[in-house]
Amino acid sequence: MRVKLTPKGREVRDIVSDLFERHAEGLQSKGVLGPEGLIDITGSLKRMERYWTDQIRYIY
Template identity: 70%
Template sequence: MHHQRCEIDRRSVRVRLTERGRNIRDLVSNLFLRHAGGLEDRGVLGPEGVIEITASLKRVERYWVDQIRYIY
């Protein structure tokens, strides 16, 4: 990742992926697609199941983030 302080507001930081970061993002995305396809092909989960699990994991992540916020 590349980050750069904003010239106008030094509190602000602009963040972007470097070429290497984009390559890693693409690798992880392709890995996820292959795994999701494998789950569907083997009948473990259908598209609805993957969507449901993703939504559930997002809710769990939101819960954890909220718990961390209240600690500090």
């Protein structure tokens, strides 16, 4: 499915993107997670999302 964002939607997307970027930089600068840790977590969350999506597909 393709979605086209309105100007307001693009503004919200940009705000959320900036927020994620600041959080990632903060996690790295404080030594909470390095780049590898962020990559690992991102991969894990994507796999969880796929799992949940598959579960929802099979329920309905």
